[in-house]
Amino acid sequence: MEIITTHINADFDAMASMIAAKKLYPEAVMVFPGSQEHNLREFLVESTFYFFNFAKIKDLDFANIQRLILVDTRQAGRIGRFENLAREAEVDIHIYDHHPASEDDLSGSREVIRPVGATVTILTEIIR
Numbered sequence: 001m002e003i004i005t006t007h008i009n010a011d012f013d014a015m016a017s018m019i020a021a022k023k024l025y026p027e028a029v030m031v032f033p034g035s036q037e038h039n040l041r042e043f044l045v046e047s048t049f050y051f052f053n054f055a056k057i058k059d060l061d062f063a064n065i066q067r068l069i070l071v072d073t074r075q076a077g078r079i080g081r082f083e084n085l086a087r088e089a090e091v092d093i094h095i096y097d098h099h100p101a102s103e104d105d106l107s108g109s110r111e112v113i114r115p116v117g118a119t120v121t122i123l124t125e126i127i128r
């Protein structure tokens, strides 16, 4: 199983990047690693957002996850329960991010990291 996830307290860039990444990884499951930012949570509740079929982290079988696709972050300490999984060598990691490097960064077999205004910019360009 492939998982698309992002940072805790997901904001709109995080969410948009997850949906964009789903275009690149159609078989992957989108999961927030924890709570979303307040504004985003309101948006989720008040819109038809659930059309996009986000999964709940509590429903995941972590033993079946072979690849983590991280968007809008690559910091191990920001991905909640996925941190332990990400540190296991057997799990393949792909990263799409626009944040400056930090000591807490994970590395991936595929990394697309550019200092643009939003991660979704990077993904949109790849899709185009």
Ligand SMILES: [Mn+2]
Pocket (backbone or CB within 6 Å): 013, 014, 072, 098, 117, 118, 119
């Ligand atoms: Mn961002």
